[in-house]
Amino acid sequence: MTPALRVAALSRRCLAQAVARPVRAASYSTAASATQLARAFFQGEPDGPTIKTAIPGPESKKLTQELDEVFDTRSLNMLTDYTKSVGNYIADPDGNVLLDVYAQIASIALGYNNPSLIKAASTPAMVSAIVNRPALGNFPSHDWADLLKSGILKVAPKGLNNVFTAMAGSDANETAFKAAFMYRRQLERGGPHVEFTQEELDSSMNNQAPGASNLSILSFKTGFHGRLFGTLSTTRSKPIHKLDIPAFDWPQATFPLLKYPLEEHAAENAAIEQAALDEVEHLIKTWHIPPAAVIVEPIQSEGGDNHASPDFFRKLRALTRKHNVLFIVDEVQTGVGATGKFWAHEHWDLQDPPDMMTFSKKAQAAGFYYADPALRPNKPYRQFNTWMGDPVRAILFKAIIEEIQRLDLVNHTAKVGDYLYGKIEGLARKYPDQFKNLRGKGQGTFIAFDNPDRDNFLVKAKKLGINIGGSGASAVRLRPMLIFQEKHADILVDALEKIVTTR
Amino acid sequence: MTPALRVAALSRRCLAQAVARPVRAASYSTAASATQLARAFFQGEPDGPTIKTAIPGPESKKLTQELDEVFDTRSLNMLTDYTKSVGNYIADPDGNVLLDVYAQIASIALGYNNPSLIKAASTPAMVSAIVNRPALGNFPSHDWADLLKSGILKVAPKGLNNVFTAMAGSDANETAFKAAFMYRRQLERGGPHVEFTQEELDSSMNNQAPGASNLSILSFKTGFHGRLFGTLSTTRSKPIHKLDIPAFDWPQATFPLLKYPLEEHAAENAAIEQAALDEVEHLIKTWHIPPAAVIVEPIQSEGGDNHASPDFFRKLRALTRKHNVLFIVDEVQTGVGATGKFWAHEHWDLQDPPDMMTFSKKAQAAGFYYADPALRPNKPYRQFNTWMGDPVRAILFKAIIEEIQRLDLVNHTAKVGDYLYGKIEGLARKYPDQFKNLRGKGQGTFIAFDNPDRDNFLVKAKKLGINIGGSGASAVRLRPMLIFQEKHADILVDALEKIVTTR
Structure with a gap:
């Protein structure tokens, strides 16, 4: 198989699986608790990030070099394998899978390979x-x-x-x-x-x-x-x-x-x-x-x-x-x-x-x-x-x-945002120099803080399996998707603490 | 069925047909003549335009009014039913089917509902x-x-x-x-x-x-x-x-x-x-x-x-x-x-x-x-x-x-363009005041001429089942697709003559 065909076959399998496991319909009127609803947001997500190589790894480096022959790659953040990305998780060609709270510069609403969107895209x-x-x-x-x-x-x-x-x-x-x-x-x-x-x-x-x-x-x-x-x-x-x-x-x-x-x-x-x-x-x-x-x-x-x-x-x-x-x-x-x-x-x-x-x-x-x-x-x-x-x-x-x-994701995001903000507020109390000017209270997951060594902060995040973006001179900006849940917030907050406590 | 569902069902049938009738693979090395190749460009096209109502017809008028409530429709040329458009032919909601030599302002290369593109769009x-x-x-x-x-x-x-x-x-x-x-x-x-x-x-x-x-x-x-x-x-x-x-x-x-x-x-x-x-x-x-x-x-x-x-x-x-x-x-x-x-x-x-x-x-x-x-x-x-x-x-x-x-469509267009240009040159000799400054010789089908009553010319074209665009102050610009053939040129030229000889 040519690489392109292999990718197509892979992706076909992946999409078939995604479609075969439809998200169960949740309705506002059911008695399902927020947690139960939350559980249904995305099936097939991993339990957490997997980091197998440095980022970029050898395969990413090779492919980036090939791309650079014809396309400017100097703004490249991370070469992505979209066929292996799922929900809140973004994958690269070296088998690394990261929790993505940057989401294509805040442009992915409902997770990678969302089954409902795949359905709409196939009509x-x-x-x-x-x-x-x-x-x-x-x-x-x-x-x-x-x-x-x-x-x-x-x-x-x-x-x-x-x-x-x-x-x-x-x-x-x-x-x-x-x-x-x-x-x-x-x-x-x-x-x-x-x-x-x-x-x-x-x-x-x-x-x-x-x-x-x-x-x-x-x-x-x-x-x-x-x-x-x-x-x-x-x-x-x-x-x-x-x-x-x-x-x-x-x-x-x-x-x-x-x-x-x-x-x-x-x-x-x-x-x-x-x-x-x-x-x-x-x-x-x-x-x-x-x-x-x-x-x-x-x-x-x-x-x-x-x-x-x-x-x-x-x-x-x-x-x-x-x-x-x-x-x-x-x-x-x-x-x-x-x-x-x-x-x-x-x-x-x-x-x-x-x-x-x-x-x-x-x-x-x-x-x-x-x-x-x-x-x-x-x-x-x-x-x-x-x-x-x-x-x-x-x-x-x-x-x-x-x-x-259908999933009431705006209210969900308001709630998860409050949860996440509370957790980061805790970090800010513990490490006031590392989480400065925490902002976004009551603004869902649209949360940011300043870090004195921001660019390095983002690099360390990647090593810990978290994809985050920056903005302005020193802000770390969080831009999770609307299917971001408390369990993802816990992984994120855990990593944020590790970033500022490890070299 | 809701209107949206009806459209989806219609369109599903239409696409299924299109995919079920794939264009036979033509290859440069076969002995197929240009005409035989040409015949394979698009299957399922009508033999010519069909005009059932004034344009816009009653259904188009109704739908346009609905659209105008939320979207500026004053530049609207013709409401289009893409599910019924095929190859060089564009359809409207009133059952009118026109030969389209405007092609979405020169933006459709290979015809409406092209089976090969439908295939690519379904991967x-x-x-x-x-x-x-x-x-x-x-x-x-x-x-x-x-x-x-x-x-x-x-x-x-x-x-x-x-x-x-x-x-x-x-x-x-x-x-x-x-x-x-x-x-x-x-x-x-x-x-x-x-x-x-x-x-x-x-x-x-x-x-x-x-x-x-x-x-x-x-x-x-x-x-x-x-x-x-x-x-x-x-x-x-x-x-x-x-x-x-x-x-x-x-x-x-x-x-x-x-x-x-x-x-x-x-x-x-x-x-x-x-x-x-x-x-x-x-x-x-x-x-x-x-x-x-x-x-x-x-x-x-x-x-x-x-x-x-x-x-x-x-x-x-x-x-x-x-x-x-x-x-x-x-x-x-x-x-x-x-x-x-x-x-x-x-x-x-x-x-x-x-x-x-x-x-x-x-x-x-x-x-x-x-x-x-x-x-x-x-x-x-x-x-x-x-x-x-x-x-x-x-x-x-x-x-x-x-x-x-695959279909050598650039060379094809050069040839069909020469054919079309020759025919319009004939019209220009016959009606020199109506086909002025004919241009585009040797430029494929990228042909234009000036007409003293251009806007009316375009309206009359539509009544005869031809969708044409204008440009500049007085030009009639032809922008056929690359699957435009001699048989379409004949229909077009016939209509061009009718436009200038009838009231």
């Missing part, structure tokens, strides 16, 4: 979506409305009942930016029925105002919204993300960098948040390229897991409303359950919902939700591209949603 | 790619090198043996732009080992030079490269694509707008091309934001099917080489066989290959090919994002490539 509808990929703006499938309503829109955040679909978080954000610019210019012009002037038409073709608007997007320092040219201009995470790339002269406000533990710094943190709000208002009022929108993450995820209070976000929303600037919430990394709410901004209890909310990653599908019909541009083909998303990923998101609801 | 490898979507930069699958080498790289253009994968044409182009900016700044800095200065690091975070480079991409008027913020700044197709969106002040050169028939305007066209080249050189030398790269389409596809001679492109390549500006060829629409070469720029016979070539659409996968190792940024995480492409689409492209090679 005729999925096969058709793969081979007959539509240009969604021109030739949507007759059942596209049905797929949206029974999938993506079933979890639409409160108040936002429309969607523009996109390919990934970055272009979801750029599409939202475009909607904001068109919306603002339409207001300035006097409404949707006012035609473009000849000067606008002509100057737009030369990339000049008034046709190309002189407007900006206000974002926050240490925020991350993507790496395309528009989003990169709003991304302020690290120089390595931005160096050498031309950027728009758009404004940035300081994100409140709170002090921990929160309960010991209440007054100070309130002042930090107020200062940030004042800066936002000042920039809205004075920046030489006026903001059409403010974009913010509920938790700054790439920038180091920076949290702010619900009160801060409510006031930020009010500020944008006051100045007639649109409010875009970027839930690319925070969305789909990990914070213990389906969307993290549900923690804020907003009376006035965001104008747009973008999503991707664990949703697998991407795009932005909105409500105001005026956010649909006034003419066709203004918000358009060939594919405008991918029905393959819309079908998968629908299956993910159904599984999340 | 365990595909299912795994759907449910275990990797963050390709961090956690590529152990067989990613194998998949690249046996797929995407098997058709790498001459001289370009590396690839960066992306999601669609637009971000493929932006990724190429980023590579160009980093490359140029590295040269200016003195090489890959020269570290960034503190000033660069700091200013990059403020979107200011020197960290954010003051460089540009030179593109051509009437060109199209996408609608994200960087690519939109190089797109110069129509105001409606650009209005209200902030843009970089980047330079544009005039694309040679040749006069037809070419043989009657040889000297004039040569002068037009030289003037365009002079303008490019002038802009490279004088534009206040120096170009790091020139991007060009082999045939300007959205901008109206504007062609230039191989000589023009060879000289353009030489010019970029002379001034040390990178040369990016955008084959998003022209690539994958439709011009009678796998990549359209093979028509130019370049001795010095492009620095980068971008692809998407009919490839289904997207990205850019390159050769120079210096186009890999000097540090990891500079050219990075979460997904960096999609293995689902890489697997599909591999299957598309295998089918193209």
Whole structure:
């Protein structure tokens, strides 16, 4: 057998097994205890990690070298054997199996080789979506409305009942930016029925105002919204993300960098948040390229897991409303359950919902939700591209949603998160220099802390069979899947202690 | 049955039939004539279009209204029933079946419900790619090198043996732009080992030079490269694509707008091309934001099917080489066989290959090919994002490539294109005002002409059972699939004549 065939055969066996052992249907109305439900989340998982070789091992090294001939491998974290990965466990080609609390940069919701998703991926509808990929703006499938309503829109955040679909978080954000610019210019012009002037038409073709608007997007320092040219201009995470790339002269406000533990710094943190709000208002009022929108993450995820209070976000929303600037919430990394709410901004209890909310990653599908019909541009083909998303990923998101609801995984994650947070809080008391600024209390498993030797911390974690990611300068960010349970938390916490107590 | 179930059942039947009637294996070495081979391209196609209702019919209208509640439908061309579409024929929910020479904006290579692709879409490898979507930069699958080498790289253009994968044409182009900016700044800095200065690091975070480079991409008027913020700044197709969106002040050169028939305007066209080249050189030398790269389409596809001679492109390549500006060829629409070469720029016979070539659409996968190792940024995480492409689409492209090679579809398309061009040339002689500036001779089926009442022309085509697209202000662009045969050309030509001879 050729290697490819061998892999296919292996994978066929693996998938057949997975499908043959379906997760037993759990229902909200049964008397099953949380523990019993939890037990059903994923069958076939190992009891814990297995480490057989150094990582990377010999096989991984060989394969990485082959890959490097044609593909840049310098950001490679770990070559992965997906056919052997299962549930919360990620496998490599050397037989190492790690508990994965990074989950493809927070993008796997329900575990590797999830039987329900394998089922969805094997349907005729999925096969058709793969081979007959539509240009969604021109030739949507007759059942596209049905797929949206029974999938993506079933979890639409409160108040936002429309969607523009996109390919990934970055272009979801750029599409939202475009909607904001068109919306603002339409207001300035006097409404949707006012035609473009000849000067606008002509100057737009030369990339000049008034046709190309002189407007900006206000974002926050240490925020991350993507790496395309528009989003990169709003991304302020690290120089390595931005160096050498031309950027728009758009404004940035300081994100409140709170002090921990929160309960010991209440007054100070309130002042930090107020200062940030004042800066936002000042920039809205004075920046030489006026903001059409403010974009913010509920938790700054790439920038180091920076949290702010619900009160801060409510006031930020009010500020944008006051100045007639649109409010875009970027839930690319925070969305789909990990914070213990389906969307993290549900923690804020907003009376006035965001104008747009973008999503991707664990949703697998991407795009932005909105409500105001005026956010649909006034003419066709203004918000358009060939594919405008991918029905393959819309079908998968629908299956993910159904599984999340069937197993009540958002509430589950809230509970497991509390359990995990409590355990790490214990570690932080024991090793205060190693688990600093613990954050994410009451935010599901979206937990992080700072470590003075973070990069080494992550390397040691791998040796102990745990795959973890970092963010910002010194944060260890936990991004377990929604099927992460107390038993996994125990393994993780055990390893965290070993990391800081062994050389 | 719910509508969704009914659709699934229908679609299951349809796919089962498709798989049950596999295309007989054709081999280059058999004595089969081209016609016999051609007959095998697609089984189960109807003999011609069927028009049962006005388009949109009552069912389409009802479904469109439902879709419009949640999704902008103003760019909708035709609601499609993909389960009933087959080969070159696209179906709608009202039972209308049209010959499709638009093919999802030139993005379907091998026909709807192609049995070979259905097979590829049903493999365990595909299912795994759907449910275990990797963050390709961090956690590529152990067989990613194998998949690249046996797929995407098997058709790498001459001289370009590396690839960066992306999601669609637009971000493929932006990724190429980023590579160009980093490359140029590295040269200016003195090489890959020269570290960034503190000033660069700091200013990059403020979107200011020197960290954010003051460089540009030179593109051509009437060109199209996408609608994200960087690519939109190089797109110069129509105001409606650009209005209200902030843009970089980047330079544009005039694309040679040749006069037809070419043989009657040889000297004039040569002068037009030289003037365009002079303008490019002038802009490279004088534009206040120096170009790091020139991007060009082999045939300007959205901008109206504007062609230039191989000589023009060879000289353009030489010019970029002379001034040390990178040369990016955008084959998003022209690539994958439709011009009678796998990549359209093979028509130019370049001795010095492009620095980068971008692809998407009919490839289904997207990205850019390159050769120079210096186009890999000097540090990891500079050219990075979460997904960096999609293995689902890489697997599909591999299957598309295998089918193209098995059936020799590029040469087939060159021949069918000549046949079709000859027929339309006949129409152009008969109706010179209706088929103006016929272009695409020797360019496979990538054929276009201008019509004085173009939009109405397209509407009438639909009534006659032909789905055609327009481009630019007055062009009718033909974008048949690679399985388009003489029998389809006859149906098309027949309809084209009816369009211009009936009210």
